[in-house]
Amino acid sequence: MHELNEQAIIRTQKKAQLEAMGINPYPAFVHPINAKAATILAHYKEADKANYSHVVLAGRIMSRRIIGAASFVELQDASGRIQLYVQRDTISPGEDKSHYNTFFKKLLDIGDIIEVQGFVFTTQVGAIAVHVTHLRLLTKTLTPLPVVKEVTTQEGTTVHDAFTDPEQRYRQRYVDLIVNPEVRKVFEQRAKLIHTMKASLHRQGYLEVETPILQPIYGGASARPFTTHHHALDIRLYLRISNELYLKRLIIGGYEGVYEFAKDFRNEGMSRFHNPEFTQVELYVAYKDYLWMMDYVEELVEEVALALHGTTKVPFGSHLINFKRPWKRFTMFEAIHHFTGYDVSDMDEAALRTVAHQFGIHIADNLAKGKIIDEIFGEKCEPYLIQPTIITDYPVEMSPLAKRHRDNPALTERFEVICAGKEICNAFSELNDPIDQQQRLEEQRTLGERGDEEAMVVDHDFLKALRYGMPPTVGIGIGIDRLTMIMTNSNSIQDVLFFPQMRPEHP
């Protein structure tokens, strides 16, 4: 603990003073709370005063205005803020005025958590407030909160002294949550988004499952893993980069629809779109193909937008994104042709390198044909796709787990949804031919030997499972963090994660 500043020393003394007065600064018992700040403000009318004659609230003191023998306090609970009117002669009715003069005025501070009982009334300036009859301390705070003030005028709300330093906001998220109510709102929206998706998946009759995070072989995606060690077995384990191969094993086992909201871990760069651990929902449905999945993901995401915003139109930065079905659909080659004028569908590796070079795209020597196409798409198409767009039919080289396209074996039955210039999900008709799968993974091994650090590794146990037969299946992974960013108009992934990864403060 660093040295205490003046304000913290004073608060520590106040705690001791409370104890000396026989007041427990951290009591256990709380009276039954029967009201919330926002509910009172939304529903209170002078006419039904009687229903508000005995309210009990608890929350944090956010500001105090002491006007001699009466005071106004702003109390914040999970729902919002309400004013308290604290009158000396009400809370200290007898001769002894110390409950007001000493306890309330001297020993309470901004940030302290209190419980109040009282009745609701309307002040002379027309504001709804709780006239406090009883006031108790529930928790004394020793560190002062940043004091953020809001003033609401006809032009709108101005915030003074806002707590805005991103470093402090992320490192001390609890403070951020206390003083920046709109931050709490983002995480409530995130929870609602997940809940809406789970409700839909449940209605479809799919099974929510859990699969290993510690995996002996990392698979199902292309990325560098985090590595760890299990002492008892003396084996190397990896934190999963994906759960795809485990969910497919469950489809082989006979479930016809499984999903998992999964934390995945990728040991790669960090940016406003990347955190080392992130959340995806992966869903696998037997006896369906990628065309069916396109329809379902449109329905699912549209439902999320409606649940969060009451409309399919969602503001994001300077854009208004409309999730109304159906979305635009392009094949990858169509998209490249549309944005660059080049038809790359029949080009060989050398020709593709020439095209990439013309656009000033740097292509590493070890990249194969599929990756070059992906680079061109990522550079010349993806950033321009703002409205949700389904991109289909990716080259087979870059999709080692996807089934070959029914009309063209050089392509796969794969699609991604691009929105706000970023991929938000990835889906394909799953490859279920064990021999083809084995060959494709072996090609990945060759790429790895060429120096591609993200090439997939061969999972022999998964290949063994496939030989028992996986029905025709479609799978999808939806990036929950990125979808939340769009749905909450957040510019950085750090704003939709409670505790984003940070460098340790004291190395």
Next chain:
RNA sequence: GAUCUCGUAGCUCAGCUGGUAGAGCAUCUCCCUUUUAAGGAGAGGGUCCUGGGUUCGAGUCCCAGCGGGAUCACCA
């Protein structure tokens, strides 16, 4: 990993061409029984991120480091 940029009171920030550190809010003392950035009078509070250097003198200029942010690269 590269480039740019920031780090001053509990919070938000000012501090010019180098000259002993400033404001508002918060804190402390006093006044005030319907205020709302309440008001009035007064007071205290600083390792100017850290370490070097230049200088008679560094918050300010230079170098290195630590931490943050933005952009780029890799990726979802």
